[in-house]
Amino acid sequence: MRREDFNLGEYVDQMALLLDLELRDEYRDGVVANFERIRAIANLVNSFPLPEDIEVAPVFEP
Helix, strand or coil: CCHHHCCHHHHHHHHHHHCCCCCCHHHHHHHHHHHHHHHHHHHHHHCCCCCCCCCCCCCCCC
């Protein structure tokens, strides 16, 4: 499935069924909007190129 064909509303509905989660109608649009924001942030993070020689740090130190 291409990303352009991915329907977030359908995804939210299917995941609510799968998780046996009662998602009331008044909250559904907000949940879908939040998933749209999550997708935008994830696309930004995933588009950042990483060098091939990068290694995972064993401990995060700010």
